[in-house]
Amino acid sequence: MRISIDRGLCEGNAVCEALAPLTFDLDENDQARVLAEALRPDGEVSEDHRALVERAVDGCPRLAISVTDQP
Numbered sequence: 134m135r136i137s138i139d140r141g142l143c144e145g146n147a148v149c150e151a152l153a154p155l156t157f158d159l160d161e162n163d164q165a166r167v168l169a170e171a172l173r174p175d176g177e178v179s180e181d182h183r184a185l186v187e188r189a190v191d192g193c194p195r196l197a198i199s200v201t202d203q204p
């Protein structure tokens with residue numbers, strides 16, 4: 134799965150990091166990002182992360198996180 138974060142919407146409250154700490158953290162500008170350790174070389178995030186990522190998608194109060202799946 135591929136994760137996108139709309140930085141224009143993100144308000145840096147770290148809810149995603151709290152819900153899925155192996156996938157998200159905040160950068161130096163208090164904007165959410167996907168951890169490099171969570172990314173595969175092709176830019177996708179392992180399915181192992183999916184359950185918590187979906188919690189973060191649902192928990193983000195700004196609806197800033199989206200997940201897409203390759204067909």
Ligand code: SF4
Binds near residue numbers: 138145
């Ligand atoms: S939960 Fe949403 S608004 Fe909060 S830091 Fe994560 S992406 Fe940004």
